[in-house]
Amino acid sequence: MASLQTSGLLFSSSSSTTSSKRINAAISVPKLPKIRFPLPRNSIKEMILRGSFSNTVPLEKNAATTTIDEPFINSTAASAKEISQLYAILETVADRAEMDKNVGEQRDNWNKLLLNSINMITLTATTMAGVAATGGAGAPLLALRLSSTLLFTAATGMLYIMNKIQPSQLAEEQRNATKLFRQLQSQIQTTLALYDPAELDVKDAMDNVLALDKAYPLPLLGKMIEKFPAKFEPAVWWPKSHDFQRKSKRPGKNEWSEELEAEMREVIEVIKGKDTEDYMRLGNLALKINKILAISGPLLTGIAAAGSAFVGNGSWAAIVAVAAGALATTVNTFEHAGQVGMVVEMYRNCAGFFSLMEESIESSLEETDFDRREDGEMFEMKMALQLGRSLSELRELAQNSSSSRIYGIEVDEFASKLF
Numbered sequence: 001m002a003s004l005q006t007s008g009l010l011f012s013s014s015s016s017t018t019s020s021k022r023i024n025a026a027i028s029v030p031k032l033p034k035i036r037f038p039l040p041r042n043s044i045k046e047m048i049l050r051g052s053f054s055n056t057v058p059l060e061k062n063a064a065t066t067t068i069d070e071p072f073i074n075s076t077a078a079s080a081k082e083i084s085q086l087y088a089i090l091e092t093v094a095d096r097a098e099m100d101k102n103v104g105e106q107r108d109n110w111n112k113l114l115l116n117s118i119n120m121i122t123l124t125a126t127t128m129a130g131v132a133a134t135g136g137a138g139a140p141l142l143a144l145r146l147s148s149t150l151l152f153t154a155a156t157g158m159l160y161i162m163n164k165i166q167p168s169q170l171a172e173e174q175r176n177a178t179k180l181f182r183q184l185q186s187q188i189q190t191t192l193a194l195y196d197p198a199e200l201d202v203k204d205a206m207d208n209v210l211a212l213d214k215a216y217p218l219p220l221l222g223k224m225i226e227k228f229p230a231k232f233e234p235a236v237w238w239p240k241s242h243d244f245q246r247k248s249k250r251p252g253k254n255e256w257s258e259e260l261e262a263e264m265r266e267v268i269e270v271i272k273g274k275d276t277e278d279y280m281r282l283g284n285l286a287l288k289i290n291k292i293l294a295i296s297g298p299l300l301t302g303i304a305a306a307g308s309a310f311v312g313n314g315s316w317a318a319i320v321a322v323a324a325g326a327l328a329t330t331v332n333t334f335e336h337a338g339q340v341g342m343v344v345e346m347y348r349n350c351a352g353f354f355s356l357m358e359e360s361i362e363s364s365l366e367e368t369d370f371d372r373r374e375d376g377e378m379f380e381m382k383m384a385l386q387l388g389r390s391l392s393e394l395r396e397l398a399q400n401s402s403s404s405r406i407y408g409i410e411v412d413e414f415a416s417k418l419f
Contacts, residue, residue, distance in 0.1 A: 082197040089205045090188050096209070097181035103218055104174030111167035115336045118158050119329050122301060125151035126325030129308040133318030145311050152305030152325065156298050159332060163294035165220060166227045169341030173225065176349050177216035180237055184208050207239040227341065228291055232283045234276075235345075235352035255376035264361050266398035267383065269405075270415040276354045278414070283347035290344055293335040300328035350419060357386060388417035 125148045132144035184205070191201050215237035217223040307321030334340075361383070367373050384394040397415060404411045 079196050082199060082202050083192065085202045086188055086192055086197050086205060089202070089209065090185060090192075093181050093185045093188065093205075093209060096212070097178050097185060099218070100174045100177040100181060100216070104171050104178060107167050107174060108171040111171060111336060111339070114158065114162050114167060115332065118155050118162065118332060121151050121155045121158070122304075122325050122329045122332070125149075125155065125304065125308065126322055126329070129304070129311055129318060129321040129325065132308075132311045133315070133322075137312070141312050145308060148308040148311070148321065149305050152301050152308055152321075155328070156301040156305060159301055159328075160298045162336070163297060164227070165224070166290075166294075166341035168336060168339035169227060169345045170220075170224075172339075172342040172345040172349075173216050174218075176235070176237075176345070177212060180212055180216075184212070211239045212237050227344075228287070228294070232280065232287050232348070234280070234355045235348045236355070237352065238356060254370045254373055255378075256370050256373060257376065260376050260380060261365055262402075263380070263395060263398040264365060264383070266401040267387075267394065267415060268358055268361050270397060270401050270411055270413075271354050271358055274411060274414045275416050276351060276358070279347050279351040279354065283344065283351060286340060286344045286347055290335070290340045293331055293340060297328055297331045297335065300324045300331060304328060354416070357383070387415050393417075 128144045128148035128151070132141055132148065188205055191197055195201075215235060217225070301324070304321045304324035307317045307319075307324060310317035311321060312318075364373055364379060373379075380391060380394065384391050387394065389397065397413070400413070401411050403409075
């Protein structure tokens with residue numbers, strides 16, 4: 001019995017000793033050295049955007065913690081702010097593109113409905129005037145004459161309004177605005193995908209949105225673009241203070257050389273001398289034709305209304321009413337079914353496109369700090385694609401322009417192969 005007690009005591013003593021050793025082993029963990037390494041940038045951005053970065057608390061004072069440099073956090077926070085601002089602008093740009101698309105479709109419908117309605121009214125009034133002239137007297141003649149006069153008068157008023165607003169030109173304006181807003185949307189998405197956005201990117205995107213709103217206004221009253229200006233001018237949809245390049249420096253070579261600068265100068269000369277000049281000439285011609293047609297339509301329906309009022313008092317009144325009504329229908333169809341206003345806007349937009357290219361190239365060449373220019377090879381490729389040419393064709397164009405100026409020969413080709 002005593003031996004059992006002694007062995008039990010030894011067992012409990014040994015187990016308590018073992019237990020105490022285990023406890024000591026668990027408590028006396030050696031202190032780990034402090035480790036410094038940066039977290040992935042995307043993880044930090046997500047933590048800052050969620051607001052959970054400041055809530056991350058270590059469980060133990062002496063435990064291993066991740067330390068992050070304060071300047072790195074500040075720069076990441078600033079970048080996250082610009083990213084959120086660019087996403088807000090991106091949503092607005094997408095909304096503008098959809099809005100302009102819907103409004104453009106609506107105004108294209110205006111053009112079709114007004115054209116068909118006015119032509120039907122004019123032809124009906126012309127038919128009534130002709131029927132009234134064939135015979136009849138008394139009340140039937142008066143009814144036909146009065147109805148014809150009222151219809152011609154209504155057609156004159158409707159045609160005046162239609163020619164004033166030019167629905168086909170309005171639709172083309174909104175189509176251009178839709179295209180440019182989608183282009184801006186792609187540019188912002190590229191900035192978010194490839195670069196760390198800076199404050200300049202946010203300002204540039206805002207300026208572009210406001211410039212597009214001003215260039216292609218949606219309201220008809222007060223802000224509508226003048227459809228018959230005294231002088232044909234190219235469209236301008238970019239901000240006047242536009243720098244055309246991101247001012248943040250990019251790693252790597254800029255690939256600019258004297259040969260590339262000379263090539264770009266020759267391209268500018270061809271654009272100015274051929275493309276811009278040609279579209280300005282065609283735009284002026286289309287604008288003059290549109291002015292003549294816009295005046296002729298209401299004038300002819302007004303003459304027809306006056307002639308129809310005197311139908312029955314002589315053969316000449318009926319001839320004037322019927323002939324003027326037929327001519328008015330022809331003129332109206334040629335102007336609005338042929339969409340002459342749309343052609344004017346197309347030439348205005350094309351001339352603006354070449355003006356933008358000229359300013360873009362000149363801005364790059366005037367920048368003396370090569371590090372602040374866009375990469376030369378990338379810039380050359382963009383210019384070639386915008387003109388519908390390959391790089392070899394663009395260089396050949398510049399060589400032809402240079403040799404033509406040396407020998408006093410005019411360049412026989414346009415810079416753009418697209419339109």
